Amino acid sequence: MSEGIKIVTIGGGSSYTPELVEGFIKRYDKLPVRELWLVDIKEGQHKLEIVGNLAKRMVDKAGVPMKIYTTLNRREALVNADFVTTQLRVGLLEARIKDERIPLSYGMFGQETNGAGGLFKGLRTIPVLLDICKDMDELCKDAWLINFTNPVGMVMEAINRYSSRKKVIGLCNVPIDTHKAIARILEKPVEEVFATFGGLNHMVYVTGVSVDGNNVMDKVIEKWGRQSVKNIKGIEWEPGFLKELGVIPCSYHRYYYMAKEYLEEAIENYKQHGTRAEKVKKIEEELFEIYKDENLAEKPKQLEQRGGAYYSDAACNLISSIYNDTRDIQVVNTVNRGALTVLEYDEIAEISCMITKDGPIPISVGKLPKAVNGLIQQIKSFEVAGSEAAVTGDYNKALLAMMINPLVGSQSYAIKVLDELLKAHEKYLPRFFAHDTIHRA
Incomplete structure (x- = not known):
């Protein structure tokens, strides 16, 4: 890497890319990115051009010698890459809208990473990520793959089980949001608050909080209450429940512990105001209009x-830590290696890790409270079944994944939603239509 780092971002036309570019610019002294390749598909070419031009203006303004390339040729971009980031959406936002609207039309959760919608995002995404892994094995075998394409847990489980690629890490912003919220409660800078995490993607728990070596977990649990992320409504947690639980849930746990309230709200929004996906589409359209401004x-x-x-x-933090072997603590999705006893040794966990040049080393959490183990194991079985369905294109394996997800809860509706989503996404699910296992009602 003496001539600088080459990074490839697949899904480079994403609205998130300017934040990625900003991150590389501000870290340039310790993370000398000389080439940043933004890759997308033909359907995303227009957005790629807009984002690519903004990225070039950002680099020019910063005065750093970082060359921005845009291309629709993934294999061309991957040659001799040092790091590859994936932030793609198979089927674009139109597919997400279907993932949300179709289940909701049956009175079932429709959400991007949970339940039936999360399953179908996984079914579309996993074959593409496995193809990217194959390309990397051929064109940049020593590169690290940093994936923050949802559903991260299921995607990582599939890569772990069905790919030979070992240098891969999954990433999510929920632990970061949670850590910041804890720091606000304690009225401390986030870097002074040490929090340990263990669980699964979008099902991660805070297992310990300390400041200056002092355990302040009880204080945080007492005040946790209305903590959420922008796209998830905040309903207050009952302090007595959290005290008995013994760990701090993340914002996505509300889909499970407050399922009735959340489903009622989601169905009402679906009927009155549209889904979250439709709101995101509007926000994206406004963002790209802003990105077009040549003065920006x-x-x-x-x-x-x-x-x-x-x-x-x-992502920038993680890449910098690997490159510089900083051995700091970050929360990532990686092979469990015994750090969480509730999971198998070789299953994927979302867990606090020491980040080294050789990758993440999980910090042992050991036993989680018995009260959370069943839910974690249920969602892990969903991730495993969903990844197997994605790879095989087997209808019954997809139905199994649907049925074991706690947000589905109905065999007859599961079949109806499964059939309708398969039909809606047929273009992106060729493995399911390569044989005659599709259920016919």
Whole structure:
């Protein structure tokens, strides 16, 4: 890497890319990115051009010798890359809208990473990520793959089980948001608050909090209450429940512990105002209009409204830590290696890790409270079944994944939603239509 680092971002036309570019610019002294390749598909070419031009203006303004390339040729971009980041959406936002609207039309959760919608995002995404892994094995075998394409847990489980690629890490912004919220409660700078995490992607728990070596977990649990992320409504947690639980849940746990309230709200929004996906589509359209401004040469403030803020900053942090062997602590998705006893040794966990030049080393959490183990194991079985369905294109394996997800809860509706989503996404699910296992009602 003596001539500088080459980074490839697949899904480079994403609205998040300016944050990624900003992250590389501000870290340039310790992370000398000489080439940043932004890769997208033909359907995303227009957005790629807009984002690519903004990235070039940002680099020019900063005066750093970082060359920006845009291309629709993934294999061309991957040659001799040092790091590859993936932030793609198979089927674009139109697919997400279907993932949300179709389940909701049956009175079932429709959400991007949970339940039926999360399953179908995984079914579309996993074959593409496995193809990217194959290309990397051929064209940049020593590169690190940093994935923050959702559903991160299921995607990582599939890569771990069905790919030979070992240098891969999954990343999510939820632990970062949670850590910041804890720091606000304690009225301390986030760097002074040490928090340990263990669980799964979008099902991670805070297992310990300390300041200056003093355990302040009880204080945080007492005040946790209305903590959420931008795209998830805040309903207050009952302090007595959290005290008995013994760990701090993340914002996405509300889909499970407050399922009735959340489903009622989601169905009402679906009927009255449209889904979250439709709101995101509107925000994205507004962002790209802003990105077109030839006088704009920095990440606009409006990007924070998109949800998922700090994703890209987390990616830059992680890449910098690997490159510089900083051995700091970050929360990532990686092979468990016995750190969480509730999971198998070789299953994927979202867990606090020491980040080294050789990758993440999980920090042992040991036993989680018995009260959370069942839910974690249920969602892990969902991730495993969903990844197997994605690889095989087997209808019954997809139905199994649907049925074991706690947000589905109905065999007859599961079949109806599965059939309708398969039909809606047929273009992106060729493996399911390569044989005659599709259920016919």
